[in-house]
Amino acid sequence: MHSHQILDLFNWIWLIMLVLIIFGIISKPHLYDEISFGIKLIISIILIYKFNDFRKIHVFTELDKRICFMAGTNLFMLTCGDFIDNYIKNFKIELN
Numbered sequence: 001m002h003s004h005q006i007l008d009l010f011n012w013i014w015l016i017m018l019v020l021i022i023f024g025i026i027s028k029p030h031l032y033d034e035i036s037f038g039i040k041l042i043i044s045i046i047l048i049y050k051f052n053d054f055r056k057i058h059v060f061t062e063l064d065k066r067i068c069f070m071a072g073t074n075l076f077m078l079t080c081g082d083f084i085d086n087y088i089k090n091f092k093i094e095l096n
Contacts, residue, residue, distance in 0.1 A: 004063050011070045014039070018077045022084055036078050043071045 020026045029035075046067060 004066055007063075007066060007070065011074070015073060015077055018081055022077075022081050028085065036082075039074055040078065043074060047071055 017026070021028050021032070050064060050067065
């Protein structure tokens with residue numbers, strides 16, 4: 001199994017879990033906030049390292065394309081999930 005296949009597998013599992021959490025099919029795990037923070041941090045570090053102007057190598061590989069796509073989808077889903085979670089919390093507070 002290649003490294004990009006492991007990365008794809010992890011990404012699909014994470015995205016499916018996020019969709020299930022957003023739609024309320026499964027409850028938000030206790031470690032969700034720590035995991036999402038860690039993923040955002042890892043994505044940021046990888047993108048800063050891969051695409052900074054001080055690197056001599058400027059080859060855009062298939063793995064780089066996958067990393068960019070996965071970074072965008074993960075950041076989008078995490079942001080939507082956090083927004084929906086805050087909206088639901090505020091709605092419950094207003095009902096009480």
